Amino acid sequence: MSSMENGAEVPAPAARAPKTPERAHPVTLRDVAEAAGVSTATVSLVVNKKKAARIAEETRRRVQDAIRTLGYRPNAMAKTLVSGTSRFIGLVADGVATTPFAGQIIHGAQDEAWKHGYALLIANTEGNGELEQDAIQMMLEYKVRGILYSTWFHRQTDIPAPLREAGFVLVNCFSNEPGTRAVVPDEVQGGRSATEILLGHGHRKIAFINATIPAPAKDGRLQGYREALEKAGVPFDPELVLEAYPDQEGGYGATSDLLTRGVSAVFCYNDRMAMGLYDGLREHGLSIPDDMAVVGFDNQEVIAAHLRPPLSTVSLPHYELGAAGVRMLLGLDGAPGTATDGVARINCPAVERTSVRAQAHA
Amino acid sequence: MSSMENGAEVPAPAARAPKTPERAHPVTLRDVAEAAGVSTATVSLVVNKKKAARIAEETRRRVQDAIRTLGYRPNAMAKTLVSGTSRFIGLVADGVATTPFAGQIIHGAQDEAWKHGYALLIANTEGNGELEQDAIQMMLEYKVRGILYSTWFHRQTDIPAPLREAGFVLVNCFSNEPGTRAVVPDEVQGGRSATEILLGHGHRKIAFINATIPAPAKDGRLQGYREALEKAGVPFDPELVLEAYPDQEGGYGATSDLLTRGVSAVFCYNDRMAMGLYDGLREHGLSIPDDMAVVGFDNQEVIAAHLRPPLSTVSLPHYELGAAGVRMLLGLDGAPGTATDGVARINCPAVERTSVRAQAHA
Structure with a gap:
């Protein structure tokens, strides 16, 4: 009987048990044995459902009554020793303290793990x-059972040696070793979707402020931007691709340069950059979206929905990365279509808000 | 030998072992026994350092050599069964996916737990x-060993019934049951510090935009604001206390009302509110800090340091809450001075940036 199956027997918050002493001694096998008047070995046989063991039906019932009355909880560690693997999936994460991204990977991985009886x-x-x-x-x-090795931003990674002793899946990162299983965001599709938001509103002169820092996101989003333009029949103009440090200060600093390019719309590498650009455009007396349509990337909590105007952007699917990583680790059918290289690419959905308006007769 | 003591023997990233097959079969007790030419029981006795067991010194050495050569890793679960408790501390957290706050509690708790050999x-x-x-x-x-029960925002909580079966400490929350151990931020001191930043720059007419939502932070920060004014000899004026929903939209919406109060400075309940107020003040053509000095609360990642101008604020000590919770759970001397009610209050340090300037001849 797993803890999850027990869930329903736990009293609901409104009907909680009366106060019991804090640090109450947990009920042991010995307590059950004493209450039932049998040996601890007998209790163990009943708990572990050893069918072969010859125990009188009446004794078995007495032990089960004592277990119920005392609220005995079998030891998960003991069951692990018997079965050889635990009901644990390991998750190594960085950046939990500094970004909400790692937390979203954790949340998705945990929901999926619990669904399959893993903690x-x-x-x-x-x-x-x-x-x-x-x-x-x-x-x-x-x-x-296996380990998810995750990074808060999408990047190439080395595989730590001890990781190889377990089944593992890389989450939001990938290895240069062929065939290594990984789940990453589809940066190219994301860049395409961001650009298509602007194209869809009639914009044709669209700048892209890319990051100065090398990253799969930098290459992938640029490729997506080019693909979207090409598909829409808009010639790619390298003059419209700027670079800035991917945070608020970078976006703010790029404002003047952007305004020399004669564009009506801009796709920013991330939401933080867009937030800084908002400040820069306002200082130039320009309004969003009338004077400049802006699209970000990340759909970052605390920022994207709360800028003025709220920012149209593309969502980094951290929750889904965590969940898909668990499915891949467990070899489940629900795992996303994995390419032959062992890497699954997860869709980055567009989130439209009000920082983009139709271009009048572009 | 714990995993942590083993840490030093692991090759550094730069000197990682050559590629070994993924999912390599972990070395078992049986592998060691075969290599050493002894029974698994003998290996077990050596591993568990049973001094009383009569094992020839030469046999013991042979087993130890095989353990070293094969890289055998003893089973932590088995050790737990022997000792009765594991080297685990449980941490229940909410809001990991939606705020960086829970992540900072996790980070602090984990650093402190590892220090003492717990995961x-x-x-x-x-x-x-x-x-x-x-x-x-x-x-x-x-x-x-025990459980930390934490919430991402400071609040009163019920104690879930099963929590009482373990030693536990509430982190960033507290119970109305007397004597329940808890670690919370010192909201009163925080409110005082925020107000003192403004008083220290010569401001005397200082508004406080409090939250509409009942919370210990609401009462505590208001009390701190009043205490700071009193200490500075500034009479408390209830007209200068406004209320708004504690996010960007709330702060933005409070702008017009604030401007009717004739103040030179404002203390916002949190950084998100201050971010919205920035937008509101700019729309009125006002500049920060010249026309209005602004102080926030939380020192929220992604926002506080990156507003324009960067926001002076008070830091919510989530990292320290997690670390102090572990110390309290383990009964360590380093635990913060606990009041007789079992609740430790952690200091909220002021973080000065440039959203406050001296009031000219106030």
Whole structure:
């Protein structure tokens, strides 16, 4: 009987049990044995449902009554020893403390893991390599079913040596070793979708402020921008691609340069950059979306929906990355269509708000 | 030998082991026994350092050599069964996916737990009560040393019944049951510090935009505001206390009302509110800090340092809440001075940026 099956027997919050002493001694096998007047070995046989064991029906019933009366909880660790693997999936994450992205991966992975009867054993490394090694060792000692190795931003990664001792899936990162299983966002499709929001409103002169920092997102979003333009019959103009540091200060600093390009719309590499650009455009007395349509990328919590005007953007699917990683690890059918290279690319959906308006007779 | 003591033996990232097959079969007790030419029982006795067991010194050495050569990793679960509790501390958290706050609690708790040889078993509930009950049951089955029960915003909480079966500490929340151990931010001191930033720059007519939603933060920060004014000899004027929904839209919406009060400075309940107020003030053609000095609360990642101008604020000590919670759970001396009510209040440090300027001849 797993903890999840027990869930329904737990009293609802409104009907909670009367106060019991804090740190109440947990009920042991021995307590059950005493209450039932049998040996601990007999209790163990009943708990582990050893059918072969010859136990009188009356004794078995007495033990089961004592278990119910005392609220005995069998030891998950003991069951793990018998079965060889635990009901744990390990999740190594960085950036949990500094971005909501890692938290969304955790949330998606946990929901999916629980669905299949697994609990997540999460280690937050914040980029500390030594802690990462220790965390993976610990997961191996606890006999995890497998490990998700995740990064808060999409990047290439080395595979830490101890990770190879378990089944593993890379989440939001990938290896250059062929065939390594990974789940990543589809940056090219995301860049295409962002650009298509602007094209769809009649814009034709569209700038792209890309990041200065090399990353799969940098190459992928640029490719998507080019593909969308090409599909719409708009010639690609390298003069319309700018670069800036991917945060608010970078976006703000790019304002003047952007305004020399004669565009009616801009696709920013991320929402933070768009937030800074908002400030820059306002200082130039320009309004969004009338003077400049703006699209971001990330759909970042706390920012995107709360800028003025609220920002049209493309969502990074962190929740889905975590969930898909678990499905891939467990070899489930629901896993996303995996390309032959072992890498699944997850769709980045467009989120339209009000920072884009139709271009009048473009 | 714990995983943490093993840490130093793991090759550094730069010197990683050559590629080994993925999902390599973990080395078992049986592998060691075969390599050493002894029984698995003998290996077990050596691994568990049973001094009383009569094993020839030469046999012991042979087993130890085989362990080293094969890289055998003892089973943490088995050790737990022997010792009765695991090296786990449970952490129940909500809001991991939607705010960076929960992630900072996790980060602080994990750093402190690892320091003392514990790993965190983290469950993210996102406010799902059923999942929370299941998560606590699971932690109990894995024989955690104790459980930290945390909320992403500071509030009163009920104690879920199964939590009482373990030692527990509430983190960023508290119970109305006397004596329940809890670690919370010192909202009164925080409100005082925020107001003192403005008083320190010569401001005397200072508004406070409080939250509409009842919360310990609402009462505490108001009390701190009043205490700071009183200490500075500035009479409290209830007309200068406004209320708004604690997000960007709330702060923006409060702008006109604020401007009728004839103040030179404003303390906003949180940074999100201050972000919206920035937009409102700019639309009125007012500049920060010259026309209005602004202070926030939370020091929220992604926002506070990146507004224009960067926001002076007070930091919510989520990292420290998590770390202090672990120390309190383990009964360590380093735990913060706990009041007689079992509740430790953690300091909220002021963070000064450039949204406040001296009031000229106030």
